[in-house]
Amino acid sequence: MNNDFVPTLTPIVLLDLSLLTMLIFVAFTMLKSRHLFAVAMLSGIYSLLSAAFFVSLDAVDVAFTEAAVGAGISSVLMLGAMLLTSRREKPVISNRAPVALAVVFAVGSVLFYATIDMPAFGDPNAPANVSIGQEYVERTPDEIAVPNIVTAVLASYRGFDTLGETMVIFTAGVAVMLLLGAGSVRGGKPVDDVPVGDPKDGE
Amino acid sequence: MFGAATAAIVIAMALALIRACAGPSLYDRVLAGNSFGTKTVLLLGSMGFLSGRPDFLDIALLYALINFVGTIAILKFFRYRTFAVSMDGAAAVKPVFGEGDRQ
Amino acid sequence: MQRIIILGFALAALWLLLSGYFDEPLLLGFGAASVILCVWLAHRAGMLDPEGAPGGVFLGIFGYLLWLVIEIGKANLAVARQALAVEPKLSPKMIRVPAKQTTGVGRVIFANSITLTPGTVSVDLGDDSVLVHALTQDLADEAALADMGDRVVKIERRPV
Amino acid sequence: MIDLGLIRDVLSWAAFLTGGAFVLTGSIGMVRFPDFFTRMHAAGVTDTAGAELILIGMALQAPNWITVVKLGFVGAFLFFTSPVATHAIAHAAWVVGLKPMLGPELEREDAE
Known part of the structure; x- marks a missing residue:
């Protein structure tokens, strides 16, 4: 193998770098925000961003799924769940946990170290591009x-696997819809919103 | 030249992101999300041309539709609190508003 | 029956154009099956009525669209100037514009045209009027909006 | 002999530059404008002029006619769905009772 x-x-x-920057920004904003509706909208935006990123990585089928599930269904499901509960997350008492922080940093640095051995991004000689693919x-x-190879692999080479997967996802979806009470005209009963935190926040 | 268009779209996406984070009202966020979706559609198109293979426009097409349906679904959910269609027309289900909806 | 055939042809054309395969019997078979399923679902859901598939309105719509595109261009410049101005002179205004269209489709075309033109957004669509939010005093031009309404009335036909 | 390729390039450059400028302007307006109803107008600039111009620019550079058809579909979808979505958001805000700022002084008051 010539390198x-x-x-x-x-x-x-x-472009990838700017998309990833925006992804990180959205992720931290979601972590910081206590307003659940904002989090639901931002997670929809997060899916759109990551789907665009998948397209630029040539993973078109993943991008399709991410767009349909992440930006479409899941933000709607999250809103449905939100209507059954309070609009605001309880304020978190931040207690420092030095051991956990140390573990996270250690694992993170090991992962960073491991990336050095990985083939360069876009290398045509990477193992993923030369072996069974x-x-x-x-x-x-x-x-x-x-004619589409991804479709051929999903629907034919591993057709039974895909069938099982879709059944699992379908069952999960039906269960979630039942839990949210989407079948009744009135829907689920909303719980009275208990304002937590600063009421002058305006949100 | 696709680079110029892509750069403009990415900057515009960042600006829409600021609006989505800042709010302040729920509808500002929905508007920002919808606008962000439109920009993603454009970005997907220009990205295909930038990498020299504009074959992935189907995804842009799909996004345009999902973005629209998603926006309508979110608004409908907030107005009627359910996805179920009333047989007597939507007006039969009285809109219910919580305290948090106005802001 | 006429609508069913037209919808079937439209969907078949859509499938062929989007897939781009014209000589693969397997794919063409899948396409035919999905077209038939879609037409049957649309028929069963009762969507093929004059409102879901308006026939008469399409005759004059191209001239109208051309006029609308020019209007949209003009309005875009006006709003863009405000967005980029050092000190934007905004004077938002709500006005009620009469909607003289007789059909639902006509009213929807009118309201959507108002929304498509930047600077004016239809906020509430009543039976005989549209509530419009305009960005500035100048853009809240009732005569221009009434003119747009008249143009929609002109292209509007009775349901076929 | 007029160079068709050059004309095409010039046209799509023009479309990209003006379209990109409109997309940016709309987003700037969305950040700068004072209340929800005014921001809505700014978002409209991005949805119409910006999006359609960039799509036209891409269609001019398309390698085959299927790409042009797909871009046409994207444009048509945006053209027909964006006003509906904007109206839906505006209507929802209006029904819930979000007060628009009105007049040159931008006061929040009851419009009707």
Whole structure:
């Protein structure tokens, strides 16, 4: 394997960086916010951002799922759950936990260290691009008539697996809908909103 | 030239993000989310052209639809507190507002 | 029956254009099946009525759209100037504009045209009037909005 | 002989620059304007002029006609759904009783 691939700063990489920056910003804002509606809207925006990021990584099918589930259904489900509970999260008493912080930092630095050994981003000689994946790309047009390789793998090569997965997800979805009371005209009964924290906050 | 368009869209997304975080009212956030969705659609399009393969426009198409349906669903949920369709028309279900909805 | 056939052709065209495969029998079969399913669902849900698939309104709509696009361009410049001004001179105003359209589709086209034009947003759509929120005093031009309403009345036809 | 490629490039540059400027302007307005109802107008600038111009610019550079058709669909969807979404948000806010700021003094008062 010749390793003459040199990663460069292309516009796409810059785009990825700006998307990731926005993702981190949204994530921290969601953590800081105690206003649940804001968190639900921001999580929808987070899904849109990460879906755009998946597209730039060429994971189009994941982006499809992320858009449909993350930005569509799940923000609606979160709002449904929110209507059954209070609009505000209880204020968290922040007690410092030095041991936990140390563990997080240790694991994080080990993971950072591990990334050094990973193939460069976009390297055509990375193991993921040269081993069995290539086999599927070559054989799918002859073996299965479906032109999209991802669809062929999902629906044919591992069709039963996909069937099981969709059944699990469907069951979970039905259970959530039942819990939220989406079938009744009135819907779930809202719990009286108990204002917590500063009432002059305006939210 | 796609780079210029993409840069403009990304900056605009960041600005919409500021509005979504700042609020202050619920409707500001929904508006910012909707606007962010429109910009994501544009970004997906220009990203396809930027990488030289504009074959992924189907996703932009899907986003345009999901964004619209999602916005309407959120607003409907907030107005009627349910997704169920009343057989006598929507007017039969009286809108219910909580204290928090006004702001 | 006429609407069913038209919807079927439209959906089939949509499938072909979006997939881009014209000579794969398997995919064309899937496409035909989904088109038939969609048409059956639309028929069963009762969506193929004059409101869901208006026929007469389409005749004059292209001329109207051309006019609307020019109006949107003008209004965009006006709003963009306010957004970029050092000191924006905003004077929001609510006005009620009569909606003389006879059909629901016509009223919806009118209200959507108002919303599409930046600077004016239809806030409430009544039976015979539209409540409009305008960004500035100048944009709240009742004569211009009434003119837009007349143009919609012109392209509006009785349901076929 | 007129160079068609050059004309195409110039046209799409113009579309991208004006479209990008409109998208940015709309977002700036969305951050700057004082209340929800005025911000709504700024978002409209992004949805109409900005989005459609950028889509036209992309369509001019499209390598095949299927891409043009898809861009046309995206444009049409945005053109027809964005006013409905904007109206839905505005109507919801209005029904709930969010008071718009009115007049040059931007006072919150009962409009009707």
